[in-house]
Structures are given as structure tokens and as C-alpha cells.
Amino acid sequence: MERAYDLVVRGGTVVDGTGQPGFEADVGVKDGRVAAVGRIAGAGAEEIDAKGMVVAPGFVDVHTHYDGQATWDERMQPSSWHGVTTVIMGNCGVGFAPCRPEDHDRLVRLMEGVEDIPFPVLSAGLPWNWESYPDYLDSLARRNFDVDIGSQLPHAALRVYVMGERGANREPATEADIHAMAAIAKRAMEAGALGFSTSRTLNHKTSDGQPTPTLTASEDELTGIAMGLAAAGRGVLQFVSDFADPEAEFDMLQRIVERSGRPLSFSMVQSPRDPEQFRYLLDRLAKAHAKGLPMKAQAASRPVGVLFGFELTLNPFSQHPSYQAIKDLPLDQRVARLSDPAYRARLMAEEVEHVRGFAGTQPRAWDKMFLLGSEPNYEPTPDRTVANIAAQRGLTPEEVALDHMLSNGGRGMLYLPFLNYAWCNLDPAYEMLNHPQVVPGLSDGGAHVGMICDGSFPTTNLVHWTRDRTRGPKVSLEKMIKAQARDTAELVGLYDRGILAPGYRADLNVIDYGRLKLKAPEVAYDLPTGGRRLIQRVEGYAATIVAGQVTYRDGEPTGALPGRLLRGAQTTPAAMAAE
Numbered sequence: 001m002e003r004a005y006d007l008v009v010r011g012g013t014v015v016d017g018t019g020q021p022g023f024e025a026d027v028g029v030k031d032g033r034v035a036a037v038g039r040i041a042g043a044g045a046e047e048i049d050a051k052g053m054v055v056a057p058g059f060v061d062v063h064t065h066y067d068g069q070a071t072w073d074e075r076m077q078p079s080s081w082h083g084v085t086t087v088i089m090g091n092c093g094v095g096f097a098p099c100r101p102e103d104h105d106r107l108v109r110l111m112e113g114v115e116d117i118p119f120p121v122l123s124a125g126l127p128w129n130w131e132s133y134p135d136y137l138d139s140l141a142r143r144n145f146d147v148d149i150g151s152q153l154p155h156a157a158l159r160v161y162v163m164g165e166r167g168a169n170r171e172p173a174t175e176a177d178i179h180a181m182a183a184i185a186k187r188a189m190e191a192g193a194l195g196f197s198t199s200r201t202l203n204h205k206t207s208d209g210q211p212t213p214t215l216t217a218s219e220d221e222l223t224g225i226a227m228g229l230a231a232a233g234r235g236v237l238q239f240v241s242d243f244a245d246p247e248a249e250f251d252m253l254q255r256i257v258e259r260s261g262r263p264l265s266f267s268m269v270q271s272p273r274d275p276e277q278f279r280y281l282l283d284r285l286a287k288a289h290a291k292g293l294p295m296k297a298q299a300a301s302r303p304v305g306v307l308f309g310f311e312l313t314l315n316p317f318s319q320h321p322s323y324q325a326i327k328d329l330p331l332d333q334r335v336a337r338l339s340d341p342a343y344r345a346r347l348m349a350e351e352v353e354h355v356r357g358f359a360g361t362q363p364r365a366w367d368k369m370f371l372l373g374s375e376p377n378y379e380p381t382p383d384r385t386v387a388n389i390a391a392q393r394g395l396t397p398e399e400v401a402l403d404h405m406l407s408n409g410g411r412g413m414l415y416l417p418f419l420n421y422a423w424c425n426l427d428p429a430y431e432m433l434n435h436p437q438v439v440p441g442l443s444d445g446g447a448h449v450g451m452i453c454d455g456s457f458p459t460t461n462l463v464h465w466t467r468d469r470t471r472g473p474k475v476s477l478e479k480m481i482k483a484q485a486r487d488t489a490e491l492v493g494l495y496d497r498g499i500l501a502p503g504y505r506a507d508l509n510v511i512d513y514g515r516l517k518l519k520a521p522e523v524a525y526d527l528p529t530g531g532r533r534l535i536q537r538v539e540g541y542a543a544t545i546v547a548g549q550v551t552y553r554d555g556e557p558t559g560a561l562p563g564r565l566l567r568g569a570q571t572t573p574a575a576m577a578a579e
Contacts, residue, residue, distance in 0.1 A: 004042025005030050006548050009510060012050025016500040017057040019482040027055055029506040032547040032562070033573075037500055046550070048543055050510045054477070057485035057498050058085025058507030058546065059458045062439065063238075063267075063298055065115050065447035067095045070140055070149055072125040072528060074561050078455040078535045079445040080146045081555055085507035085546045086566070087445060088492050090152030092240050093199035093214045096126060097136030097154075098161040098184065104128060106168060107157055113207035114199070115447035116313065118531050125528035133158075133184065134191035137565060145563035146551045148507075150492060152238060153188040155198035155214040155225070168213050173221045181221070182228030189229055192567030194492050195236035196225060200249075202242060219252050226260035234569055236492055237264040246277055250284045254293060263294035265491060267442055268432055269304060275422035278432060285437040296491060298441030299432035301461050302378040303417030306451050307534065308363050310334060310410045311523040313450035316363045316401050322347045335410035338402065348398055362416055366390070366397035371404045372415040374520050378460060379471050382424045386414065413521060426464075427472055433465070434475070439487045449533035453521040456536045458484055463516050477513075493569030496576070503573025506548040509541060516540030 007029040014037060015022040028036035028044065059082070066076050066089045076087050089095070094114050099107055108122045130136040133153055140149065159167035162180045167173075173181070185196055204212040229235035237256070243249045257264050270278050281297065288295045308315045311331060317323040322343065326334050337343050366387040370380045382388065390397040404412045420429050432438050445455035461484050466477040486498035497505040519537045527533055537555060544552040547562040 003045040004028070005035060005040070005044040007046045007048070007506070007545070007550070008040055008042075008044030009048045009050050009055055009508065010040070012053045012055035012510060014055045014500055015478050015481045017482050017486040017498050019478050021478060022054065027500060027508065029545070029548040032506055034500055034502055034504050034506050036502060048510055048550075050542070052512075053542055054509075054511040054513045055500070056083075056481045056509045056511060057500050058509055058544065059083045059484045060086040060088070060488040060492075060494065060498060061441070061443055061445055061458060062088045062265075062488045062492055063091050063441040063443055064089050064445035064455070065091060065094070065117075066149065066445065067151070067154075068111065068117060068122050068126055069446050070143070070145065071127055074144060075146045075557065076149070076446065078453075078537070079443070079458075080544070080552065081538055081541070082456050082459045083509040083511070083541055083544055084147060084445070084458055085544065085563075086148040086150065086489070086494065086497065088150040088152065088194060089446070090154050090193075091197050091238055092204065093155035093197050093212060094204070095152075095154030095157050097130055097133045097157055099128075099157055100131060100161060101128070103160055106160060109206045109208060110156055110212065113209075114204040114212060115444070116450050116452070117447060118449070118527075119207065120529045121527045121531035133188040133193065137192050137567070140565040141567075143565070144561040146557065146561055147546060147563040148566050149563065150194040150494070150566040151192075152195045152197045153185055153193045155196065155217070156212055158184060158225070159213045159217070170211065170213055170216050172218060178221050178224035182224045182231070185225045185228030185235075186232045189232035189235040189568070192565070193235060194566065194568065195238055196229060197238040198222065198240075200239065200241040204240075219255070222252075223256050223259055226256050226262055229262045230260040234493070235262060237262050239264065239266040241266060243277060243281065246280055250281065254288055254295065257288075257293050257295055263296070263491075263493075265296045265298050265439075265441075268297035268299045268438065269419040269442070270422050270428040271419060272422040275428075278428055282432065282435050282438070285435065289437050295437065297432070297435075297438045298491075299429065299438050300420050300442040300454070301429055301433060301440050301457050301465060302426065302454075303421040304419035304442070304452070304454065305378075305415050305417040305421075306362065307372065307413045307415060307453060307521060309405050309413040310338075311532065312413070312534070314363050315405060316398065316414070317347060318363060319352045320347055320350050322350060331410050335406060338406060338410075344402070348396070362418065365416060366401075368416060368418075369401075370415045370417075371400075372413045372520065376415070376518060376520055378464060379426045379469065381471070411522070425471055426469075430472060430475075433483065439491050440483055441488070449527070449531070451534075453534040453536050456518055456538065459516065459518055459538050462511070462513070463518060467513070467516075494566070495572040496570035501573075503577065506545060508543075508545040510543040510545075512540045512542050
């Protein structure tokens with residue numbers, strides 16, 4: 001006997017993604033779509049008892065870097081552990097298509113430098129069964145995933161493809177170059193790209209220290225590419241910028257939107273170099289919206305923080321000669337040496353030659369660094385810095401750091417917030433997240449595998465901002481779920497998801513809200529060639545459902561892989577029904 005529904009989620013508190021108060025209801029699913037929300041009499045072929053739990057739309061993460069992982073892996077973890085059912089990759093202007101064979105290594109070095117994904121991992125993992133961007137999408141379209149995947153055309157790959165060495169060296173694009181890039185951008189949108197991304201920040205460099213090819217691209221070049229999207233009649237623009245001259249930079253972004261008519265978003269964080277700048281950008285966004293311009297920002301919901309440890313890319317002793325001598329030993333052997341009193345004394349006494357850049361200064365920024373425990377605190381108070389703990393205990397910061405990193409078998413980690421924490425609190429993030437033209441983003445899922453672990457941002461949005469925050473105001477659960485589901489989906493043109501209502505895509509989370517808890521980051525060695533990466537698990541997602549199929553139960557995969565490549569923007573259920 002055929003059941004009325006493929007799946008019924010019964011008796012939960014439905015927080016439907018519209019922002020309205022939660023209500024008790026059943027959710028019925030048929031053929032990958034929400035079929036009914038309310039009291040459902042008909043039975044499901046499968047049923048989930050959600051009594052006492054929150055039933056929410058699947059989350060849409062608009063800022064990830066799974067461009068490589070999606071070519072060799074079926075599971076976009078860690079994102080898919082955190083209620084994410086759709087990921088958007090190709091951000092920050094980096095990716096792997098279009099690409100000529102002779103430029104493979106060049107794009108790998110760029111991704112290695114910008115997103116901290118090791119060269120051997122990418123070299124072994126990438127199949128390179130494409131050259132053009134449509135070829136890349138075709139390659140992805142042959143694969144199945146645990147989430148839906150949307151892709152954006154990356155500016156660095158596009159620039160190098162058209163301009164070769166001139167593009168890599170940041171030479172100005174000629175009129176012919178711009179015309180060629182615009183034509184490729186148009187074809188990419190027609191093939192199914194969700195948008196185009198670029199980077200204008202000095203933080204993005206190749207692994208050999210060269211700035212990203214897009215750093216100094218002219219307004220004419222950026223406008224020309226945007227007009228390629230306009231010619232296709234589709235696609236969004238994604239920018240990351242230092243906003244060194246915030247007025248001039250925002251003016252340029254606004255002109256690009258005015259000329260092309262394409263929606264644009266940019267990354268927004270509080271920078272320690274100019275802690276008040278985000279407020280200027282919020283004000284400019286409000287004024288642009290008042291003019292009817294489709295401009296928004298993506299904001300991080302916690303500090304963008306680097307992790308240091310003996311399993312990771314850096315630690316405070318990385319430059320010490322004694323540590324250099326043992327850095328390639330297995331972890332247990334390093335722990336044994338570092339625990340030896342004589343070896344430890346020699347390590348502490350060493351004079352270290354100053355190294356320029358982040359690796360030389362930040363791993364010893366004791367007055368800004370915290371100990372990351374088994375229950376990570378992402379809004380720590382100033383009295384808990386390594387420097388202050390050392391003073392309280394009558395120790396040196398080096399001793400405190402070493403002791404902590406040696407804990408848990410040498411897996412202890414230090415946490416250095418370097419963005420969104422200039423005032424040692426998350427009040428700036430609160431202001432950003434509550435601005436109507438800002439959506440949560442910047443998780444960088446799939447990237448920074450040896451230093452940053454922020455793919456768990458969607459869970460932070462629930463745990464910290466709606467439930468556990470004590471150092472300032474919180475956000476309602478309904479508002480945050482709307483932000484992480486409907487608002488993010490609409491940012492990139494996915495109007496078929498993010499809401500639990502009949503006709504919408506059946507992407508759902510069943511959340512044991514009271515039990516929801518982030519675990520501490522850990523290191524896994526599951527990348528190609530056995531490469532390491534930081535991951536972060538979570539407790540409390542009772543079930544995650546993609547296109548009507550349960551993909552995870554209590555954090556464990558079911559084996560279902562209903563996720564597919566998204567080809568371009570998706571219309572609302574009403575528009576689909578009218579077609």
C-alpha cells in the first residue's frame with residue numbers, strides 16, 4: 001500500500017524560516033518537496049518523532065571552498081555535520097576552472113596559499129578532467145553528494161586563463177582581455193554558475209608569497225566581467241576587500257552594481273586596524289538599499305580565529321631550533337621530547353630569529369591568545385588570555401602555552417581571534433548580524449585545513465547567539481534560522497529552499513535544541529595522500545534531510561547522497577508551478 005508521504009516529521013516545533021514564531025506541527029515530504037505542514041493524518045513511508053525538538057529548514061552556507069573536495073569526496077564535511085544542506089563554493093576569486101593544463105600547478109599554489117590546502121593533497125586529489133568552466137560543472141554534475149553544491153566563477157582562474165603570465169603578475173587587462181573575460185563569464189552563468197567572485201585583499205597570497213592575481217584589477221575589468229553576467233541575465237557578484245579606502249572602494253562597488261544591475265555581496269568583519277570601519281560600511285549598505293541597489297554583506301558570527309598546536313600548521317615554537325629538529329617526528333615522539341625537563345628548558349631558553357609576517361608575530365601574541373578547551377568558548381573574556389593566565393599562575397606565557405598544547409596527548413590547541421574581536425567581545429558581530437542587509441557567512445568550509453576551523457559557524461549561530469551568550473544581547477531562534485536558511489538562500493538566487501512550506505525543497509533539520517553542543521576541533525588525516533585537516537563535530541542534530549532523504553542521524557551518515565550540483569538560480573515554488 002502506497003503511503004501518502006515519503007517522510008513525515010511529527011510533533012516538532014516548526015521554525016519555518018520566515019521569521020514567524022515557532023509552532024507545533026508535522027511536516028510531510030513527497031518527491032523531495034515539502035508537501036504539507038500542520039496536522040498530518042496520512043502516514044509516511046518513513047517517520048521521525050520530533051517531539052520536543054526544533055524542526056527547521058536546512059541551512060545554506062554561502063561562503064565555502066569545497067572546490068577541490070567536491071571533485072574527490074561525496075561528503076562536504078564538516079559543513080554537513082552542522083545542518084548545512086546547500087553549500088556555495090568558488091568564493092574569494094580562487095578555484096580551479098577555467099584552467100589550461102600548463103596552469104594546474106599555478107592554481108594549486110594559489111589555493112594552497114590563500115586557503116591553506118596543501119599542494120600534495122590538491123595535486124593527488126584533483127582529477128583535472130576539465131579545462132573550461134562548463135567542463136568543470138559537467139564533472140561535478142556526474143557526482144552525488146550529501147548536500148547540494150552551487151559554484152561561482154573565480155576571478156583568479158579566469159584572469160590567468162585569459163591573460164596567462166600577465167594575469168598572474170597583475171598586469172592591467174587590455175580591452176581585448178576584458179572582452180574575453182566577459183564572454184567567458186557569460187558562458188559560465190549560462191552553464192550554471194551562481195555567480196562570480198574576486199579578491200582585493202593583501203591577505204590572499206600564493207604559497208610562494210605572491211599576491212593574488214586579482215588584487216589590483218581595475219574597475220574597468222571588474223565592470224566588464226559584471227556586464228558579462230548582465231548579458232547572461234543571471235549571476236551574483238562576491239567580493240572580498242581590505243577596504244583600505246572604504247569610501248572609494250564602496251563607491252566602486254556601487255557603480256559596478258548600478259551599471260550591471262547584478263546583486264553584489266562582500267565580506268564584512270571588524271578589523272583590528274580600523275575597528276569602527278564596519279559601522280561605516282553598514283551605513284553605506286543602508287543608503288544603497290534605500291536607492292534600490294541589491295547590495296549586501298556577509299558577516300562572520302564569531303571571531304575569525306587561528307588555531308595553533310603541534311598537529312597544526314603553526315605553533316609558538318615553530319621557529320625554535322630545538323623544535324625544528326623534531327618537527328617531522330610522529331606526534332607521540334614529539335610529545336615525549338617536549339615533556340622532557342632538560343629539552344623543555346633548552347627550548348625555552350633559545351633566542352629565536354625574528355621571522356617576518358604572520359608566522360613570526362602572531363603565534364606569540366600572548367595578550368590576544370586563549371586556551372581552547374574541550375568545550376570551546378568563542379567569546380572569551382580578557383582575563384583568560386595566555387598572558388593573564390601566566391601572570392595569575394606565576395609562569396611565563398611560553399610555559400602556559402606549552403603545557404596546554406601538550407595536554408590531550410599533544411593535541412591541545414591555542415586560539416587567536418584576529419578578526420571580529422578588536423574589543424574582546426562580539427558586540428560588532430551582533431551589530432552586523434542584526435543589520436537588514438547582512439547575512440551570516442564566511443565559514444570557509446573546506447579551507448584553512450591546518451589553521452582555522454570555522455565550518456561550524458551555522459551551529460555557533462544557534463548555540464551562542466540564540467541560547468548561550470552571556471556577554472551581551474542574543475538573537476531570537478526564529479530570526480537566526482531565517483538568516484541562515486532563507487536569507488542566505490535568496491542572497492545567491494536560490495528561491496526554492498530555506499522555508500518549510502508546501503512546494504519548497506524538502507531540506508530540513510531536526511534539532512535537539514537543548515542538547516546542541518559544539519565539540520572541540522580535532523585533526524583528521526583523511527584527505528588525499530593522508531593529508532590532515534581540522535574538523536569540528538557537534539551533538540544535537542537528530543536528523544538532517546536533503547531533498548526528502550535523511551542524510552545524517554545524530555551526526556552519523558546514513559549512506560544517502562541526494563545532493564547534486566545546482567545549475568544556476570532556482571525559482572520559487574509558485575513560479576515553478578506557473579511554468
